[in-house]
Amino acid sequence: MDVTTASSPETTEFEYEPYDNESGAGNVCEYGQHGISFLPVIYSLFFVVGLLGNVLVLWVIIFGVKLRSMSDVCLLNLAIADLLLVCSLPFLAHQARDQWAFGDAMCKMVLGAYHIGFYCGIFFIILMSIDRYLAIIIWKLLHTQSSKKQSIRLVLIVVAVYFCCWMPYSLASFFRALELLKVLHSCRISNDIRLALQVTQAIAYSHSCLNPILYVFVGERFRKNLLRLMSRAPCRVCRVMKTLIPSDRG
Template identity: 40%
Template sequence: MATMLNTSDGLREVTTSSMMTTEDYYNYYEGGIDAEPCDYGKHASHFLPVLYSLFFVVGFLGNMLVLWMILRGPQMKKTTDVSLLNLVITDLLLIFSLPFLAHYARDTWVFGGAMCTLVLSVYYIGFYAGIFFIVLMSIDRFLAIVHTGFALRIQSKTKNGILACVVIWILAIAASFPELLYLGVEHYDNKTICSAYPKDNRHNNVRSVAFFKMNVLGMLIPLTIVGYCYSMVLWRLHMLRNSKKLAIRLVVVVMVVFFCCWIPYNIAAFLKALELLEILPPDCELSKRTQLMLQATEAIAYSHCCLNPFLYVFMGKKFRRHLMKLLHQTPCIQE
């Protein structure tokens, strides 16, 4: 996300990426705050509030419908059911932070230090938990299709699914450090900034490590696991009858959307880490392009929480049948 600092010498943009908070961009190069600032314009204040508001509406409605379906459906007995419930909860956590981030992208932070800590804590934990639950569901589908016998023994027990989800939440909290240690507000030029790191050059290495950590834990490892699981699933389904072609298409869609949503942001985050470490040349134009790329790709990554209901539930025949059944049982529709 981005907040715009209106100074007497013009508008200078300070980006605090809600996934991985970056530095104040007036010290993007060696020379720090005393050097001439780089004017970042106000592009983010135009498109981020609109996109985040749209994601909030679509994501809230879609995930609440899925949650309603799960709670009204049969008792959860398998790992897939428990994982799906937790994935919906994870998406809702991210979605509930969007109104705050939408306002912050347009203006200064006005919600106080406690809300800053709460919103960013929810964001970081929800970010990692969402990816980890996608990995868990990929492993679950891999076992169900490729190793059916083993899957039947472990997936039929509800306690196994609950235990797996508890482990995922613990891992998500652990992956959110050290960001959770630094959350808070700072004041600059009569403006309030909500960030995950103190904005000084001493913490550049810490922020760079955080970006690289996100690349590894939030991208490389998950995509390696997801890619392997779904490639095995595709190979297995390819060996089956033509009636399984729809399932193959669904798996391909899941893989493509996951990659498309997260790879661009991780590339931008990697470039930003190189800039913080001064591996990239201290060039204002290059820094502005990296900045804009970071903001745009973060919005793309955020859209994934809106797409999950459609990818994991709405495209399933069983869900559509169950949805129609519940809708016909609803009094207002019956009338």
């Protein structure tokens, strides 16, 4: 099972594929599992951070903000989309280390969660950007000293972070498409592309746990609601966490 190709659920330590070498003669290209040493650890870390962070976002939006605007609705759905991606990471961590052992049905479910979360994330980020653009006269806002700048700064940073996380993977996928079209045809390039796909995909998955961090350190209204809920929460852990969250200036 591979989210980049959605092909067979089984992988081996080394894959072999007929390939043309640089001289044009037929050859067999050996593909090693480059990511077996780092992908399971990275995916497991992203799963823990992303799960806790996005559940925290849901808690704040549902019980603190109470969906007062379109942006709040978009943030809620974006957190749900990130959770779908995050829930696929334990399976991807196992698959990066060993053969897929969960069957075809689970393979389709994991791939479905991955693609739904991916495309829903794009949709709600675009929708949130359009909503903020329509709600605020933007060019003038950026050239004023008004405190209303905070209402759009979070959206711009979320969009920029999304672009930075997913653009490398999209570029690597483009080169993979060129390889499938036989535009690029050498064993060395093919191995480089596969390694690039694994590394950039890990970078892309980091986006699922970065949004909650952005909301805390950039979104002032989100941070206020989070601090208010933590103050009311009976657990001592919440009160300890409150000391780690930056307070608003002024």
